[in-house]
Amino acid sequence: MKYYDKLIFELSRPGRKGYELPENNYGNDAFSALPADLLRKDNAELPEVSELDVVRHYTNLSNKNFGVDTGFYPLGSCTMKYNPKINEELSGLSEFTAIHPLQDEKSIQGALELYYNLQKALANIAGLYEFTLNPYAGAHGELTGLMVMRAYHLANGDSKRTKVIVPNSAHGTNPASAMVAGLEVVEVKSKPNGSIDVEDLKPLLDDTIAGIMMTNPNTLGMFETEIMEIAKLVHEAGGLLYYDGANLNPLLGKVRPGDMGFDIMHINLHKTFSTPHGGGGPGSGPVGVVEKLAKFLPNPKVKKNEDGTFSIISDDESLGSISSFLGNFGVMMRAYAYILTLGKENIRNVGPLATLNANYIKESLKDDYLLPIDGVCKHEFVFDGLKDKSTHVTTLNVAKRLLDYGFHAPTIYFPLLFHESMMIEPTETESRETLDEFIEVMHKIAKEAKENPEVVIEAPVTTLVRKLDETGAAKNPILTYRQYKKETEQA
Amino acid sequence: MPHTEEDIQAMLERIGVNSIDELYSDVPQEVIFKEEYDIPSSMSEIELRKHFEDLGKKNRKLTVFAGGGVYDHYSPSTVAHLLQRSEFYTAYTPYQPEISQGTLQYIFEYQSIISELTGMEATNASMYDGATSTAEAVFMMVASAKKKNRVLLSDTLPERVINVVRTYSKYHGVEITVIAEKNGVTDFEAIKNELEKGDVAGVVVATPNKYGIIEDYSGYADEIHSKKGLFCIYADPSALAVLKTPAEWGADIACGDGQSLGMPLNFGGPYLGFISCVKGMLRKMPGRVVGVTKDADGKRAFVLTLQAREQHIRREKATSNICSNQSLMALYATIYVALMGKQGMKEINVRACDGAHYLYDALIATGKFQPAFPGEPFLKEFVVKTDMNIEELNKRLLENGIMGGLDLGDGRLQFAVTEKRTKEEIDNLISLIIA
Numbered sequence: 026m027k028y029y030d031k032l033i034f035e036l037s038r039p040g041r042k043g044y045e046l047p048e049n050n051y052g053n054d055a056f057s058a059l060p061a062d063l064l065r066k067d068n069a070e071l072p073e074v075s076e077l078d079v080v081r082h083y084t085n086l087s088n089k090n091f092g093v094d095t096g097f098y099p100l101g102s103c104t105m106k107y108n109p110k111i112n113e114e115l116s117g118l119s120e121f122t123a124i125h126p127l128q129d130e131k132s133i134q135g136a137l138e139l140y141y142n143l144q145k146a147l148a149n150i151a152g153l154y155e156f157t158l159n160p161y162a163g164a165h166g167e168l169t170g171l172m173v174m175r176a177y178h179l180a181n182g183d184s185k186r187t188k189v190i191v192p193n194s195a196h197g198t199n200p201a202s203a204m205v206a207g208l209e210v211v212e213v214k215s216k217p218n219g220s221i222d223v224e225d226l227k228p229l230l231d232d233t234i235a236g237i238m239m240t241n242p243n244t245l246g247m248f249e250t251e252i253m254e255i256a257k258l259v260h261e262a263g264g265l266l267y268y269d270g271a272n273l274n275p276l277l278g279k280v281r282p283g284d285m286g287f288d289i290m291h292i293n294l295h296k297t298f299s300t301p302h303g304g305g306g307p308g309s310g311p312v313g314v315v316e317k318l319a320k321f322l323p324n325p326k327v328k329k330n331e332d333g334t335f336s337i338i339s340d341d342e343s344l345g346s347i348s349s350f351l352g353n354f355g356v357m358m359r360a361y362a363y364i365l366t367l368g369k370e371n372i373r374n375v376g377p378l379a380t381l382n383a384n385y386i387k388e389s390l391k392d393d394y395l396l397p398i399d400g401v402c403k404h405e406f407v408f409d410g411l412k413d414k415s416t417h418v419t420t421l422n423v424a425k426r427l428l429d430y431g432f433h434a435p436t437i438y439f440p441l442l443f444h445e446s447m448m449i450e451p452t453e454t455e456s457r458e459t460l461d462e463f464i465e466v467m468h469k470i471a472k473e474a475k476e477n478p479e480v481v482i483e484a485p486v487t488t489l490v491r492k493l494d495e496t497g498a499a500k501n502p503i504l505t506y507r508q509y510k511k512e513t514e515q516a
Numbered sequence: 517m518p519h520t521e522e523d524i525q526a527m528l529e530r531i532g533v534n535s536i537d538e539l540y541s542d543v544p545q546e547v548i549f550k551e552e553y554d555i556p557s558s559m560s561e562i563e564l565r566k567h568f569e570d571l572g573k574k575n576r577k578l579t580v581f582a583g584g585g586v587y588d589h590y591s592p593s594t595v596a597h598l599l600q601r602s603e604f605y606t607a608y609t610p611y612q613p614e615i616s617q618g619t620l621q622y623i624f625e626y627q628s629i630i631s632e633l634t635g636m637e638a639t640n641a642s643m644y645d646g647a648t649s650t651a652e653a654v655f656m657m658v659a660s661a662k663k664k665n666r667v668l669l670s671d672t673l674p675e676r677v678i679n680v681v682r683t684y685s686k687y688h689g690v691e692i693t694v695i696a697e698k699n700g701v702t703d704f705e706a707i708k709n710e711l712e713k714g715d716v717a718g719v720v721v722a723t724p725n726k727y728g729i730i731e732d733y734s735g736y737a738d739e740i741h742s743k744k745g746l747f748c749i750y751a752d753p754s755a756l757a758v759l760k761t762p763a764e765w766g767a768d769i770a771c772g773d774g775q776s777l778g779m780p781l782n783f784g785g786p787y788l789g790f791i792s793c794v795k796g797m798l799r800k801m802p803g804r805v806v807g808v809t810k811d812a813d814g815k816r817a818f819v820l821t822l823q824a825r826e827q828h829i830r831r832e833k834a835t836s837n838i839c840s841n842q843s844l845m846a847l848y849a850t851i852y853v854a855l856m857g858k859q860g861m862k863e864i865n866v867r868a869c870d871g872a873h874y875l876y877d878a879l880i881a882t883g884k885f886q887p888a889f890p891g892e893p894f895l896k897e898f899v900v901k902t903d904m905n906i907e908e909l910n911k912r913l914l915e916n917g918i919m920g921g922l923d924l925g926d927g928r929l930q931f932a933v934t935e936k937r938t939k940e941e942i943d944n945l946i947s948l949i950i951a
Contacts, residue, residue: 068858071854074855076594084598084601089616093607120572123780250544281549344683349677365556368557371558377540378517381539454518457527491812492812495819498808
């Protein structure tokens with residue numbers, strides 16, 4: 026196939042059109058009467074292209090992308106499971122996409138019922154009391170959950186609880202969300218296996234602690250076996266436990282965060298509940314809480330009335346609103362469809378099979394790749410680069426070589442606990458054949474690293490572009506076509 | 517879940533355990549969930565489709581004459597069609613640029629388009645929605661100002677935007693002062709008085725404002741900058757194809773909601789938030805940014821850049837906790853604007869403006885409505901006053917499949933018209949109102 030490298034702006038020809046509007050028959054010329062000093066002087070330099078130009082251009086761009094539908098995506102911490110097609114179709118039903126968020130409640134009962142049902146289902150799956158579906162993403166959920174935490178302490182007159190404990194192995198969003206929520210971050214050390222060091226935790230637990238943010242399994246894919254002890258200690262100190270739902274998938278059908286003592290959590294619907302990642306979004310980050318915190322959840326809320334109808338309400342004790350309306354409704358529809366497809370029977374298998382797949386890869390590769398922590402993992406695990414360190418082939422090299430073999434790379438250089446982290450998460454939707462192909466390629470790369478390291482270091486060689494100059498891009502950021510055109514014309 | 521029983525046995529053997537349960541032997545027994553889940557039994561596609569269709573029947577698609585920040589613009593079928601390319605929607609964040617050039621390039625095109633509309637030099641890869649992008653803009657202003665922690669919001673910003681900014685600011689520790697409006701527009705004198713106090717990091721106003729009025733911000737930038745404050749304009753990006761841009765008003769930051777770029781009403785989401793700024797503020801801008809570069813063979817390529825600002829590097833020292841963008845909605849906006857193009861983006865505004873004035877004139881002509889803000893210019897949305905019972909009126913319209921104007925209280929009713937509303941639909945609305 027011919028290499029395609031045009032920008033939409035470069036297809037533009039003055040006067041070309043890709044749309045048609047009906048005749049203007051209002052007969053008033055009102056626009057012309059607007060004061061000229063309120064209008065822009067020059068036209069925005071937008072593309073002038075035909076419909077076919079647009080179709081070919083974006084189809085060609087799509088061919089330059091790798092998605093779950095293209096191939097295996099073992100990206101640790103991201104839960105790249107298959108996105109069922111029926112969910113795409115149902116979420117596109119015009120009875121949902123064509124309703125305005127400010128329509129009269131009587132005319133949106135179906136949408137409110139869906140929101141309520143999904144909220145209830147998540148609460149049951151998580152072992153918590155109530156969810157808000159308003160947060161737009163995982164990080165937005167974290168922020169919302171931490172606001173709930175603060176609102177709770179403030180309502181108790183406990184204004185000095187301004188610190189939140191975060192493990193040093195945590196996802197970068199955890200400390201960043203705490204900062205945005207106005208909380209001070211206190212780090213707790215991890216033991217070599219990534220678990221929280223309970224002895225290090227104890228002295229931190231005083232009356233300035235608002236709570237702790239954790240994920241379980243932790244970022245190394247290991248279950249926090251001392252979770253009940255941690256929960257007890259934090260609760261005794263008057264703090265709350267926040268569960269980062271990024272690693273919920275292995276627990277689905279097996280363990281409920283609420284039963285482990287967590288008070289607040291967010292769920293990434295785009296991870297655990299199979300809604301597409303969309304190239305980076307839109308996601309959805311519902312936040313669930315125990316009963317005593319429910320009143321603090323953000324407005325607006327969806328309530329079921331005694332007559333079985335649904336209403337949108339605002340709660341005076343709520344922390345306020347964090348979104349324009351009721352969140353990314355289109356994403357919720359897909360997650361709801363996924364839950365109904367699984368049903369109470371099949372949901373039991375999600376976590377266990379994700380865990381089976383991860384352990385299968387781990388055990389198959391641990392002779393070639395350095396497994397810093399042995400033992401049973403959950404949905405993901407971390408290698409610390411190749412086992413044979415004499416080759417000087419890095420995790421980055423291996424990742425790029427995987428692209429040559431048609432796989433997406435794992436998450437690399439996270440967690441920060443190791444120098445050559447390579448975090449692999451296969452998810453439950455991948456077949457044994459796919460896992461075997463991946464394992465075979467990983468063995469092959471390890472062999473190449475030993476016998477012909479240059480091949481791995483030079484990778485990728487089969488991709489459309491290779492070895493991009495990222496430093497140059499950051500040094501002289503060119504962020505728009507206008508700027509690009511100006512700079513290339515000058516050069 | 518594709519495994520056969522045979523697969524599972526073979527895999528367990530490789531791992532060296534006897535059962536999947538053994539993989540959970542490290543989990544305390546007391547937290548293993550043994551009860552039945554309180555969710556329905558598994559549904560087949562046939563049952564699932566039926567369930568969604570039944571729920572759908574409880575919603576009503578209406579002929580929309582309301583806006584309030586969400587506008588019923590027409591989107592050519594090409595947009596939705598291209599969005600179904602699963603190479604786009606099943607991809608993750610483009611962290612591996614070699615196999616993500618599709619996503620990276622459309623984000624670059626999106627940034628270029630929004631920058632053209634706002635007149636600003638830089639735009640990020642998108643935010644959650646207009647309200648949260650405004651909250652981030654407020655934090656950006658505070659982070660840029662030295663030791664100033666107060667931001668002024670005009671009361672003519674959409675109420676939902678003000679509410680979200682208030683929530684974010686309350687927890688983050690930023691002081692917000694809402695400047696009461698004066699006859700539907702921003703009170704510049706009151707802003708000047710507040711600026712005199714010397715503690716204002718920035719000012720946020722809206723174009724068009726929450727009533728649909730196109731406000732005149734002449735003199736604002738000079739006044740705010742002379743007091744070492746920053747100026748942010750919340751804007752409707754579709755309207756910016758014709759309205760004076762935030763850059764032309766002298767703003768440092770532009771933000772807003774991308775819904776008006778042809779996005780379906782979607783019951784409130786997903787849409788996107790945008791944020792643009794002048795070059796000097798680039799490194800304070802939150803979120804992802806895509807830039808141009810070259811690959812080893814000299815080919816033009818696109819990469820995520822300036823990542824040193826972001827949460828996964830800076831952790832608690834980051835300017836924001838955002839670690840995603842509304843990528844697919846940015847693609848939506850990009851394809852929509854590409855199709856409408858330079859002329860089309862203007863034409864839909866002219867059409868909406870003419871249609872809105874046609875409705876406005878017709879309402880006034882009934883004798884039942886008066887202008888709420890006489891003489892104030894508007895584009896596609898306006899407010900009228902009436903003695904009619906608004907609740908009853910809107911109920912009657914709903915029975916006829918119409919979403920009437922938004923009830924603002926005190927006998928005020930806010931209508932919006934897009935290029936999608938025909939003259940016949942407007943005439944029908946009027947006849948129902950006077951019936």
